[in-house]
Amino acid sequence: MKTAFKNSFIYKNPSVLIFLSALAILTIGMTILSEGFGVGLVSTSFIKILGKTLCFCLIAIAMDLVWGYCGILSLGHFAFFGLGGYMVGMWLMFARTKDIVINSMVNAPLPPTPNEIRDAVGSQIFGVVGGSEIPMIWMFADSLLIQLLLVILVPGLLAFVFGYLAFRSRVTGVYLSILTQAMTLALSLYLFQNDSGLRGNNGLSGLQNIPGLTEVSQDIISVWFLWASAIALGLGYIIANWLISGKFGSVVRAIRDDETRVRYLGYTVEIYKLLVFVITAIIAAIAGALYYPQAGIINPAEIAPIASIYLAVWVAIGGRGRIYGAVIGAASVTLISSWFTGGQIPNISLGFYTIKWIDWWLVILGFGFVAITLYAPSGLGGLFDRLVRKQVNEESK
Amino acid sequence: MQEASLLELEGVSVSFDGFKAINNLSFQIGSAELRAIIGPNGAGKTTMMDIITGKTKPDNGSVLYGTPAKSLLRLSESQIARIGIGRKFQRPTVFENQSVFDNFLMALKKSRSPLDVLFYRLENTDLERVKVLAEEVGLHEQLERTSGELSHGQKQWLEIGMLLAQDPKVLLVDEPAAGMTPQERMHTTNILKKAAQTRAVVVVEHDMEFVRRLECRVTVLHEGSVLAEGSIDHVTNDESVIDVYLGR
Amino acid sequence: MIRTFLFLVVYFVSVLSVSAQQNDLQSILNQNSKAVERASRKTLQPVLKSLIDSKLKEVPIFLEKWRAKKVWIRKSDKQFFYINNKNSTPIKLIDISSGEIVGLEPKNKLKQLKPNSGVRSIIASTLVQFQLIDIDKNRRLAALKAIERDANSSHLNALRATINKEPLPSIKARMLRLERLLTIRFDENPTKRIKAINGFAGDTNVDVRAALNPILQTKIAVSTILPEDKNIAKILKVGDSISTQVAYDILVKNKLAPAQISIQERDKSLIANIKNSEIAGIKTSTLDNEQSRIIAYQTLVKIGAVPDFVTNEQRAKSLKEFVFFNQYIETNKTVTTAAKKTLDTINARVKVFSFIDLGLDGLSLASIYFLAAIGLAITFGVMGVINMAHGEFIMIGAYTGYVVQQFVPNYTASIIIALPLAFIVAFAAGVALERLVIRHLMHRPLETLLATFGISIALQQLAKNIFGTQARPLTSPDWLGGSWVINDIISISYIRVAIFFLALAFLFLLLFILKRTRLGLEVRAVTQNPRMASSMGINPDKINMLTFGLGSGIAGIAGVAIGLFAQVTSELGSGYIVQSFMTVVVGGVGNIWGTLAGASMIGGLQKIIEWFNPSNTLAAQTYMIIFIIIFIQFKPKGIVALKGRAAGD
Structure with missing residues (x-):
């Protein structure tokens, strides 16, 4: 009986229980303080920032799995995040535009035909890029279910094809990183074109308005999305811990440390890497699909290579090779960043020069990150580990 | 005199940028045989192992394995490992961040497919098997330790233990005794000898004393091909061997 | 003298010489008084014809004055005068024939002729035939240019009449060429036209195509x-x-x-026939699909309200x-056949030329990529380190150039100072980065990549804080302005030519350093086997520092070069960083020739893809990157790979 418990998932991963409790407390607490459901101490915009931060935590978990555990420094996971956002954004934009169009046609002498509605939706959405035809890739945009499936399928497929090609030719290390960066760049450049079928650099907008829920205020929707993001993050945390705790995790970490040796043990390394790459791409895509309805707008600039590098920075600051490290890194950097750039901190006047934090935050982040890489390679999570171990040691004495 | 061979290299050559690392090499080993390979630096010992394990593809020649004989040339490293050829590298390469037990578990002969691995649950038979293997290589008290903490010799044994856990039919061992104390060497010799009772074991070694203690047939490589083959006494008395190797 | 000369020309020009009743300008104008006063495009031609036919020597001057709105009419007797200063009171009237002041009138007794712009341009083109024989060669050239810009049939005869009188050979040649072009367009004799057309075979100038294309419309x-x-x-x-x-x-x-009946017309008819929410007995609320609308329309057809489909x-x-x-x-078949044949030969040659032009473009892009990437390739090759801040070193170089220009206003001198200074500044930045960061991350390439990225964001933001977000100009000296025009198709800007030579210079300089100097020998040793090199007494720390500085310094120079044709912003470098990585990866690590091959391939490829789809450079870049990803599949170590064990696994 006792050994059965000892072998159980929770026993092996005590952080899961702690993390889930903390997440639950945060979410419930924020709900109580929110404007939509509670006493209104916390603004809706802050609820949205929190919800978005949770999505960043989720993609950071994906990044930690693929980089911290599998050793693939992917500079492309934000591309999957963005693709997920685009897939769900297509439905949000299409369905809402359709509602608006139908409303505007109510008083037409003849009731609109499906073709007329489609044409009107097309010119509404694509007028901005000088088109009115609805491109082929929007063929399922009317169906929430299919678009949700595409959130998983499109980034998954891209990750599969790219990963298959890259791992098959045994591209590793910095080469692989640069290749993933190239993939991201190619995708964002493609999306920047006006004839990409996704509105070029205008991107998709108005995503915060959920079709069919126009009556519900953003105060309430923001809390719903906070819950959705929290649940996704919780599930992601459990799945990530489950993946890395067993023999699979053992093999994946072994691949990170010595790929060749794992091959001589008889494992087909490429398949394992591909699996991790695709799974994490899908997690990233889900995070993106939850993020963009809260952000309200998505455009190709979000997919630019720099975003994926920031992702790596979060994970590095949090301490890679620790799932909670990724969460700590993503949460702390994004929250501090929105604090600095949000103008909440008073500028410091030196007489001859005024330090504006909005201008200097990136300088601090850049050099701070270098310092962390140099002096605390295991990141904030590493500090956390050391504290816990100290505690345990003192108790055992 | 010899039973049908388990692994057979025939006329294998490979060159890097015009330098012939292996030159028309032929080599056989039976299914339960211990064989030592010696030769000076650059004789092609490591390259030969690379060819057998699929890391290097030869320019010509054939590599056949098992009954019925099957060519290894079109298989990947992991496929070759799965059909029963295990390899230990010169430098001990164990997964230092993981426990000795996890190292064993990874090597244990089981399905290598990702899904099976993902849904793997530790069974008692596997637990027992790991314990037996650990005992065999003398690491049964170190199972919970992180393998990075082990001494150099212990890492070598762990790697040999992991090889045995794979249950290969052919074991390729590159300099197992390097950096070991005399006692550790004894222990290593015993492990290898015992392993060779049930499978083919190929040991590459520089240390003649160690080779002598293995009490097996010796193949001498020189400039990518076989210079001499026979008992240790036979080859140490061979004129050409003395010239190129022992004489110095 | 000139007047008589003009007179003679006007005589030749007149094809139909109908002698006017009165050879007096004022009376000719009076005959056409209304058309002159309210000149419009439609009424102008007869007036001009009678003016030219009169062969009066005052006509050109009159036309010029008319165009310049200096012709006035006296309201009382409808006499025409020139007025040079309309602000004097009273206004002085100048006789249109003699040029003498012949009277004074208050302004309200006079009316200015204000031909509209259409009329003025017609007058101008009529004037051209007079200007062609002007004594001033600049005016003759201007007239030629005017014809080249906007020719009409009258110019052909004017031109033919003047060619043989042209004293300057260069202008004469130009006139001859223009005559042939105008022959193609305006001559009525097909044989002459065909002769002119055939004479232009293989001539790739735009004006020839402009003359030939209308024939084939x-x-x-x-x-x-x-x-x-x-x-x-x-x-x-x-x-x-x-x-x-x-x-x-x-x-x-x-x-x-x-x-x-289009869908829109059908629906319009349907809406027009709505009565009490019904169309011919069908409720409009049911017409929410194509099928039922067609049926409704057909019902209308049956009752004869609308035409049938x-x-x-x-x-x-x-x-x-x-x-x-x-x-x-064009009605003449022989002319169109000749034009088609000539145009085919021209187009074939245009294709060849535009391919050469494409090659030049590719070459220039390749030189830019080479300059941007070579520093990266050196550091990557020697140290196995990817420097994400490389783009920022390019930026540092560009800003150095900008700052130098603030102190040294002479552009030539400032560029000469900026190039070495950019090298020094970037070299120092590179050495500092190596000593402070990279050295401590030895053998951890992925960490180095990220740490240098941290440097990159910090430097970019610093540049923004110092220089602001708006683009700063880095102006090239005049002798680098403009383009080297070989013909209408092949041209390349001098800056790009200069960058090509700069790249070439660095190629040879680096080859020299690596192959012929002690430093190069040590660098190559460290590249191939750092452990062995250090055991042979080479100090790898020093080599690393120097190569990193060298790589960064070249990036600084590349920054000045790039800044000359692009605006200097804090994002200048990051725009080139991915292409530089690609260049290094495609070319193969640790080899100058590899970088050259990589740069040529990427630059050439990008131009070729742009050639197929010239409207869309974004798509070109996308396809190029996809191509590179596939290329890596087949040559994972690049075009020029290091061989042997040194390549490492």
């Missing part, structure tokens, strides 16, 4: 049987070389077939009765 025509008297370019097969819809629309336009069968039947063809607007 076609229009789609339709007829029941193929007419034999028309100059037919091509017979159009319906559904093949002309779409069924377009063909039928032509029939409808020529009233040869009944019009089709044209069915596909009817359409096909109508189309079968006619033949469609492309017809040259």
Whole structure:
């Protein structure tokens, strides 16, 4: 009986229980303080920032799995995040535009035909890029279910094809990183074109308005999305811990440390890497699909290579090779960043020069990150580990 | 005199940028045989192992394995490992961040497919098997330790233990005794000898004393091909061997 | 003297010389008084004709004054005068023949002629024939240019009349060429035209194509049987070389077939026939799909309210009765054939030239990539380190150039100072980065990549804080401005030529350093086997520091070069960083020739893809990157790979 418990998932991963409790407390607490459901101490915009931060935590978990555990420094996971956002954004934009169009046609002498509605939706959405035809890739945009499936399928497929090609030719290390960066760049450049079928650099907008829920205020929707993001993050945390705790995790970490040796043990390394790459791409895509309805707008600039590098920075600051490290890194950097750039901190006047934090935050982040890489390679999570171990040691004495 | 061979290299050559690392090499080993390979630096010992394990593809020649004989040339490293050829590298390469037990578990002969691995649950038979293997290589008290903490010799044994856990039919061992104390060497010799009772074991070694203690047939490589083959006494008395190797 | 000369020319120009009744300018004008006063494009021609036909020597001056709005009319007697200063009171009147002041009048007794711009341009083109024989060669050249810009048939005769009198050979040659071009366009004699056309075979100048293309202009025509008297370019097969819809629309336009009812027209008719929310007894609320709308319309057809649909069968039947063809607007077949033949030879040559031009473009892009990437390649090759801040070193170089120009206003001098200074500044930055960061991350390439990225964001933001977000100019000296124009198709800007030579210089300099100097020897040793090199007494720390500095320094110089043709912003470098990585990866690590090959391939490829799809450079970059990802599949170590064990696994 006792050994059965000892072998159980929770026993092996005590952080899961702690993390889930903390997440639950945060979410419930924020709900109580929110404007939509509670006493209104916390603004809706802050609820949205929190919800978005949770999505960043989720993609950071994906990044930690693929980089911290599998050793693939992917500079492309934000591309999957963005693709997920685009897939769900297509439905949000299409369905809402359709509602608006139908409303505007109510008083037409003849009731609109499906073709007329489609044409009107097309010119509404694509007028901005000088088109009115609805491109082929929007063929399922009317169906929430299919678009949700595409959130998983499109980034998954891209990750599969790219990963298959890259791992098959045994591209590793910095080469692989640069290749993933190239993939991201190619995708964002493609999306920047006006004839990409996704509105070029205008991107998709108005995503915060959920079709069919126009009556519900953003105060309430923001809390719903906070819950959705929290649940996704919780599930992601459990799945990530489950993946890395067993023999699979053992093999994946072994691949990170010595790929060749794992091959001589008889494992087909490429398949394992591909699996991790695709799974994490899908997690990233889900995070993106939850993020963009809260952000309200998505455009190709979000997919630019720099975003994926920031992702790596979060994970590095949090301490890679620790799932909670990724969460700590993503949460702390994004929250501090929105604090600095949000103008909440008073500028410091030196007489001859005024330090504006909005201008200097990136300088601090850049050099701070270098310092962390140099002096605390295991990141904030590493500090956390050391504290816990100290505690345990003192108790055992 | 010899039973049908388990692994057979025939006329294998490979060159890097015009330098012939292996030159028309032929080599056989039976299914339960211990064989030592010696030769000076650059004789092609490591390259030969690379060819057998699929890391290097030869320019010509054939590599056949098992009954019925099957060519290894079109298989990947992991496929070759799965059909029963295990390899230990010169430098001990164990997964230092993981426990000795996890190292064993990874090597244990089981399905290598990702899904099976993902849904793997530790069974008692596997637990027992790991314990037996650990005992065999003398690491049964170190199972919970992180393998990075082990001494150099212990890492070598762990790697040999992991090889045995794979249950290969052919074991390729590159300099197992390097950096070991005399006692550790004894222990290593015993492990290898015992392993060779049930499978083919190929040991590459520089240390003649160690080779002598293995009490097996010796193949001498020189400039990518076989210079001499026979008992240790036979080859140490061979004129050409003395010239190129022992004489110095 | 000049006046007589002018007179003679006007004499030649006049094709139909009808002697005027009165050879006096004022009286000619008076005869056409109304047309002169209210000149319009339509009424102008007869006036100009009678003016020119009069062969009066004052005509050119009058035309010029007219165009310049200096001709006034006295309201009382409708006499014309020139007025040079309309602000003097009273206004001085100048006689249009003698040029003498002949009287004074208050302004309200006079009326200024204000020809509109259309009229003025016609007057100008008429004036050209006088300007062609002007004594001032600049005015003659200006006249030639005016004809080249906007020719009409009258210029042909004017030009022919003047060519032989032209004293300057260079202008004469130009006139001869222009005469041939105008012959093609305006001559009525087909033999002369064909001769002129054939003379231009292989001439790739734009003006030749501009003259030839109109001859080959076609229009789609339709007829029941193929007419034999028309100059037919091509017979159009319906559904093949002309779409069924377009063909039928032509029939409808020529009233040869009944019009089709479009969806919009159908719905308009439906809406027009709504009575009490019903159309012919059908409720409008049911008309929310195509099917029911068609049925409703057909109901209207039955009661005769609207014309019937044209069915596909009817359409096909109508189309079968006619033949469609492309017809040259030019009626003479021999002329169009000659034009086509000449144009084909020209187009073939244009293709060759534009390919050469493409090659030059590719070469220049390759030199830029080479300059941007070579520093990266050196550091990557020697140290195995990817420097994400490399782009920021390029930026540092560009800003150095900008700062130098703030202190040294002479552009030539400032560039000469900026190049070495950019090298020094970037070199110092590189050495600092190596000593402070990279050295401590040895053998952890992925961490180095990220740490240098941290440096990159910090430096970019610092540059923004110092120089602001707006683009700063880095102006090139005049001798680098403009382009080297070989012909109408091949041209390249001098800055790009200079960058090409700069890249070439660095190629040879680096080759020299690596192959012929002690430093190069040590660098190569460290590249191939750092452990062995250090055991042979080479200090790898020093080598690393120097190579990193060298790589960064070259990036600084690349920054000055790039800044000369692009605006200097804090994002200048990051725009080149991914391409530089690609160049290094594709070319192969640790080899200058590899970088050269990589840069050539990427630069060339990008231009070739742009050639296929010139409107879309974004797509070109996308396809190029996809191509590179696939390329890496087949040559994971790049075009020029290090061989042997040194390549490492």
